[in-house]
Amino acid sequence: MMEEVKDVSPTLSVHGHNIKVTEALKDGDTLTFLLVSQKVSGTGEYHVARTYDDFEWLQQHLFSQEDVPGIQGVIFPPLPAKAQVNASAKVVKQLGFLALEEWQPYCKALEAFLRQIAAHSILSKNKAVEIFLTSSDPPGRQRIKKNIFNRLSQAVEGMRKEGHKDVDEFFQTERDHNLLLTGCTKTAAEKFLDVVLTEQKIAAFSKACVKLSEVFDSMKKNMTSVAENNLNTLGLGLDLESRYQEAEKEMLFRRTCKLVELEAARKNAEKAKPVKKAAMEEVKKAAETEFEHICGVAKQEIAHFHGVRVEMLRQSLVEWCEKQLLTAKENADQFNQHLQAFRGLA
Incomplete structure (x- = not known):
């Protein structure tokens, strides 16, 4: 162990x-x-x-x-x-x-x-x-x-800090975009999942019709292939994008919590009595140093995240389109063979 x-x-x-x-x-x-x-x-x-x-x-x-x-x-x-x-x-x-x-x-x-x-x-x-x-x-x-992350479970405190306006326009804009994209990507993933599930249901239904004709068998293979392609390309890409937006949202929230602590330290330093003034100033300086470091790391993370997530989604879309084109060509060839077979019966 x-x-x-x-x-x-x-x-x-x-x-x-x-x-x-x-x-x-x-x-x-x-x-x-x-x-x-x-x-x-x-x-x-x-x-x-x-x-x-x-x-x-x-x-x-x-x-x-x-x-x-x-x-x-x-x-x-x-x-x-x-x-x-x-x-x-x-x-x-x-x-x-x-x-x-x-x-x-x-x-x-x-x-x-x-x-x-x-x-x-x-x-x-x-x-x-x-x-x-x-x-x-x-x-x-x-x-x-x-x-x-334990503080994230404190719902009331979390709601108060999550809505706290940021002092840095960069992070406020990022929080606004993150809030919007988190909901949009999650909705997109859920809607696309409905598409994949529907395609899989069609594929499953087609299995019961295999014995009726080779045409139904081809439909089953077609829908199964399309569903697998969607799942393993754009589906996984959207899923990862959605979860990463949630991860960024948590990071921005943690930074906001630190901002609230810093502002509290500044207020305490301003209101401190002379005998405690020096100590409170030290606390404020330490909080400022820590907050600046967090902001620096976060900005680098966000810049890297923006570049990476665009590339991840681009790759997922390219793979999805390539798979769709390949599957469509294979299915067109199959159905053409079935059509020729039906014409041969005439």
Whole structure:
């Protein structure tokens, strides 16, 4: 069993961009995911097995890094909701595209989560990342100390700070855009999921009609192929975009919380009596320094995020169009063969 992880690792011993979640093994109601990472030094690979609880273990270690400078400004890669065998309607709604019958899309989502962490200049240095990717032992189940995300559960306090007007126009504009895009991308993902589910229902219905004719069999293959293409291209792209917008929203909220603390420190310093004036000024300066550092990290994160998310969506759209064109051509050829066969009967 792994020990509590506190230190950081300067570099990973694996190629982060080659991390793969190759398979999901089902044992009753438990899913175990197989991870393969290519070693940086020489040839060879690490093969480890991880459950969803292990992924949560890694995420919690990343969340608990309050002593890392600027950590409140980091946009944490979003971990998908926990997948369940024979999931309930509530779980299916939470997972969206990742709740569909095959586990390949869910493995790809976990794979994207790990690759984003490994590519992150701050998060990849946490020793827990190296251990998670390379150790043959399962992570521990110890209780992680309270971290920066515990305050998110305080609903009343959260609503008050979330609506607090920012002093920086850049962040206020980003918060406004994030609020809009979070809702839009989530709605787009949900609507597109309805399309995919409808296509899968048509495909399932077509299976019952296979024996009626080869034409119905072709329709079944057509709809199945279209649904799979949609799911594995634009569907996963929209899902990741939606979860990343939520992650940015959380980062902006954490920064706003720090802004509220800073403003409180400034007020306390102004109102402090002479005997406490010096101490309160020190508190104010420390808060200002910390806030400026968080803002610096956050601006870099947002700039990087904007570039990356546009490229991710562009790639998803290109893959989607290419798959649609290829599938349409194959289906046109098939239906032309059926048409020629019907003409031959005349």
